Structure formats: C-alpha cells, structure tokens
Amino acid sequence: MSDTNRVWRLRKRPVGEITDDVLSLEQEAIPEPGEGECLFRLNYLSLDPTNRIWMSDMEQYMEPVAINAPMRGVVCGTVIKSNTPEFKAGDIVSGIGSWADYQIGSPATVGLLGEVGDVPVIDAFGTLALVGPTAYFCLLEIGDPQPGETVVVSTAAGAVGCLVGQIAKIKGCHVVGLTGSDEKCQWITRELGFDAAINYKTENVAEALAKACPNGIDVYFDNVGGKILDECLKQMNLHGRIPTCGLISQYNATEPVPGPYNYGLILMHRLKIQGFIILDYMDRYPEATEALIGWMKDGRLKARLDVSEGLETALQAVKKLYTGENTGKLMVRVKDA
DSSP: OOOOEEEEEEEEOOOSSSTTEEEEEEEOOOOOOOOOOOEEEEEEEOOTTTTHHSSSSOOOOOOOOOTSBEEEEEEEEEEEEEETOOOOTTTTEEEEEESOOOOOOOETTEEEOOTTTTTHHHHHHHHHHHHHHHHHHHIIIIIOOOOOOOEEETTTTTTHHHHHHHHHHHOOOEEEEESSSSHHHHHIIITTOOOOEEEEETTTTHHHHHHOOOEEEEEEEEOOOOHHHHHHHHHHHEEEEEOOOOOOOTTSSOOOOOOOOOTHHHHHOEEEEEEOOGGGGGGGHHHHHHHHHHHHTTOOOEEEEEEEEGGGHHHHHHGGGTTOOOBBBBESSSSSS
16 A cells, blocks of 8 residues: 555636636545545546536535535545445445545445446446436436437436446437437437437537427437537427436536526426436435446447546546546546546
8 A cells, every 4th residue: 555645625616617827636645434434546536517516506416525625536446455344454435535546435435335146346447337227217206207208318428328328228218319429319219229420510400409309209318418408408308308417518608698588388398397416316326326337238238438547647537527638438447446
C-alpha cells in the first residue's frame, strides 16, 4: 500500500464549462477508518453527468460538494482494513465515495458489489452500479414501454442511453436513437440493435424523426432537454410518456435556459413528463441487478466502457461527457480489482 493518498479537491464552482482550475490533485495522508467504517482502495471511478451538478451550487437532489472538499463520485474499490462486520479485507464494494486513491466507507455509503458470475468486475461496476439501474427503472417505471410502441432515446450512445435502447428492444419496441456522429449511429444500429439512428448534428431532426417514427413517438427518453425535447414534443402521440433522466445540454449554461417552446403540447397531447433520480429506487436495486445480469449473460444487453487510465486523468476525462466525445460508459481505471 502506498504511503500517500492522491485526492481531487473542488477549489471553485464551475461557470460554464469545467476548467482546469476547478479541481486540484493533492497528495495527502491515507485516512484511518473509525468504528463502523472501512478503508478501501479505489479500483474504478464512474464519471457521470451528475458530477457537473455536484460541483455547482444549483438546486439539486444532494448537498453540493463543499469548496475544498474531496470531489464526490460513484466508486468501486477493494477493502484494505475494516472496523465493521459488514465488510472484510478483500471485499469489493461500490457506492458513493470520492475521487481519491484511498477513502473511508461505511454501510451507509457503500455496499458489496455482489456476485456477478463470469462478468468482469469492471463491466459489472460500469453497468450495475449506476447507469444500468438508472436505465432500467427510468424507462420501465416512468416510460412504461409496451410491445409495438415507438421509443426515442437521446444521447443514445451514452452510458444510460445505449442501455435504454436495448431494454426497449427487449420489451418489443421500435427504437430510434439520437446521437452526435455517424460512427455512433452505426454502433447503436449495427451492434446494439436500434431500429434507426439520427445524427442530430448533421440531419434535420424534425424530418428525420418523422421518417424514423411514422407512427409517432410513444416514449421519449430525455437525457438532454433543449431543442431535441422541443422537436420530440411535436411528434408525441396522445398519452405519450417522457422520462426525464438528464439535461446535459443545459449543465454548462451560464444564462437561464428558455423553453420548452412547445409546452402547450403537453396539455394537448395529454403527455406525462416525470423526472428521475436513482436515489428513489435504491431499495429495489436487486430487482434491476438480477434482470441486467440475466440480459448480459444471454447476450441481449451489451455495454461499452470508455476507460481513462489513472486517477490523474479524471479531470480531463470528465469533460468528455459534456462535449459528446465519449461512447458508452465513461470511467477511470485506477487499479484493477
């Protein structure tokens, strides 16, 4: 075990895009676990759009990260020392932690990753810790897709979107994905089984949606908000559902964001729009995990990891989320489990 601990600390609130002076990487002493706690070494760090929310002081579902505090993240690590009967040395844990080589956990913040059979730990964490349950519950509980319905997914090549589309296909839906490059369009159709893909950067989105969704849209899985939401509102069927999972087009905004301009269509089409936060479903994680592992084992659910090597790369890597440079689940590998 190293004698020092590298820790990313939040030094200022980002204004617009995340800049290099928002976080700093410090060398510190390795902490000692107290009673009821454990010390674990970080293996993998999940990078997620919510990182930008946690850095800010905007209204949010958790307390923002305090200035000079360690940066918060979803983590997976190996227990080094334990002062709680829930964990022992060598256990693999995952949950809410920080961007640090070594950190303190407790049963309130982390839990055992669990048995995943032949699925490698990095794949299990990448899919099962956050994005898989998010895709599962947000789509199935709020979107309620029915066989034969049309489901449109934004950021369809992202960590959540690529899983949402595949789950919708498993449920017998016609699935259309929106993404930002021809390569990503090819990936989600050829490898993941989406029925159609739209490059929103080069195509006329309204025309492309009308062509790909001749029977209208029943479920729009919204990861972005903004102009894409407005276009989808125009083509929603009566009693359509819009699970709102993210607003990535707005996280770096420095001015209030207008819209949606087609708000009146929510009334006229009797639409259901509901926000989603995974914390509301924590007690049902085993349900999602069982289904996701089953689909992964039988080949119906595929995931791609976009892995950055080394904790020191975390700041530059997280920026990719807001420019659309990543494909699949973005994460940092610190040390394999």
